[in-house]
Amino acid sequence: MFIQGLSPILWLIVALSVLKLPAWKACPVALIISFLVAWQCFDMALMDVVTGTLEGALMAIWPILGVIVSAIFAYNLTVHTGGMEKIKDMLSSVSTDKRMLILIIAWGFGSFLECMSGFGTAVAIGASMLVTVGVTPITAVIVCLLSNAAMSSFGSVGLPLTTLAKLTNFDPLQIAVYTTIQLGPMILLMPFIMMLAFGGFKALKSMIPACLIGGFGFFIPSVIAATIFGASLAGIAGAVGAMGSMVFYAKKFPIKEPEYEIDDYDENFSITFGEAVRAWLVFLLIFVFLIICSIPAVADVLKTVVTKVMIYTGPDAAPTSFQWITTPTILFVSAIIAGLVNNATVNDMINVLSRTIKTLIPTFITIITIIATARIMGYSGMTMAIATTTVAATGTFYPFIAPVIGSVGAFITGSATSSCVLLSKLQVDSAVAIGLGETAQSWIAAANAAGSCVGKIISPQSIAIGAAAVGAFGVEGQIMKFAVKVYLPFILIIGCVIYFGQAML
Secondary structure (H helix, E strand, O other), rough: OOHHHHHHHHHHHHHHHHOOOOOHHHHHHHHHHHHHHHOOOOOOHHHHHHHHHHHHHHHHHHHHHHHHHHHHHHHHHHHHOOOHHHHHHHHHHHOOEHHHHHHHHHHHHHHHHHHHHHHHOOOOOHHHHHHHHHOOHHHHHHHHHHHHHHHHHHHHHHOOOOOOOHHOOOOOOHHHHHHHHHHHHHHHHHHHHHHHHHHHHHHHHHHHHHHHHHHHHHHHHHHHHHHHHOOHHHHHHHHHHHHHHHHHHHHHHHOOOOOHHHOOOOOOOOOOHHHHHHHHHHHHHHHHHHHHOHHHHHHHHHHOOOOEEOOOOOOOOOOEEOOOOOOOHHHHHHHHHHHHHHHOOOHHHHHHHHHHHHHHHHHHHHHHHHHHHHHHHHHHHHHHHHHHHHHHHHHHHHHHHHHHHHHHHHHHHOOOHHHHHHHHHHHHHHHHHHHOOOOHHHHHHHHHHHHHHHHHHHOOOHHHHHHHHHOOOOOOHHHHHHHHHHHHHHHHHHHHHHHHHHHHH
């Protein structure tokens, strides 16, 4: 039953990496395969398969697609009102050193974009901004790809982690803390890797303090925020901490090396406080609203605005809950308020929202079908069959390869969220099979998210997004060659963290 259970995943590997099909075409086929295998090979009742599929589709629409649409709408509206151009100019005015700008734009601001919107936005925007300050297109894509990978589990306001927690029924706060700790080595080392990618050890030499500040500036606030607020604010707090600390360092200790100076910059750039606030307003509102909604008394009230529907008809079925005043609502309301303050008309916002939805149609298809696939695989016992065989082959060594499995999911789907949806149940089932306790099981579930971040380094979708953003078509193979060299050591490091970490729980 192992091969039958694995068949949807095998199809995705072949379709995406060999046949080069886009995810929105490959994932519906995976859904069809899982549907037929669950029905014919795992003896799942036809009505149970249908209702399991429906439950997965509805879970994809809300809140997951709600987060994606609202986050990217907020970003697109900021571009429409000119706020994003002001933000770019503000960041570029901090330093004239290309290396410092790589850290501020790709690591700091890129992390912020990823944690706010996700789904390749940070790679595309960050790479485009770096090209405008003189970084070569291929290098710009590589450094943004590396930065983006480290933050993927925090993307779209922590969507991968909140989704993982919901699907595995573990405490979202615990999942957020565990994932942040597991990603610690990657977060702390990535600024150094980005400098090496830009100009080797020569470029890194005088940037070591800045890289340390960037790494710890993200990691420490993210751990604190994860502990207090959970996944929604962990990445955002880290990004704000990294940006703030690096901007302070760049201003206090300006780096001047002619070899790395940007060629053209506006020495007379200035912006009023009011203009700066309006440019950043949507992000400020989201940050404030998320903090308010994380206050226990407020959160308890918001949780009462919920609809529970019995959808799945199979054994051990439970109602599916739809909480309405949550992250998608916060993002959307913040975007509307910021748009109105920045003089966007209602017609402007309708047009931007319409364009956003149209461009996301392939993403809708991908997310809906991949989540429905994951639900069927879980309900039918397909993931348990995979887990049982995997555990039999690896035994107690399984925790070491848990992040590898997560990374394969991100490579296949191009999304940390989709990887968590597709494979989180498998991870937990495997942890149960080797006799781990509940705490260690949640550690292994978090390992899927950590591994997904590493897998994003080599994600063909992310590479393609970055290359397209800077007009560097046909260089994907060159970027992938470098990305693999970064992927291999990091997946080994994270594997060791997971293996030795679970032994201490």
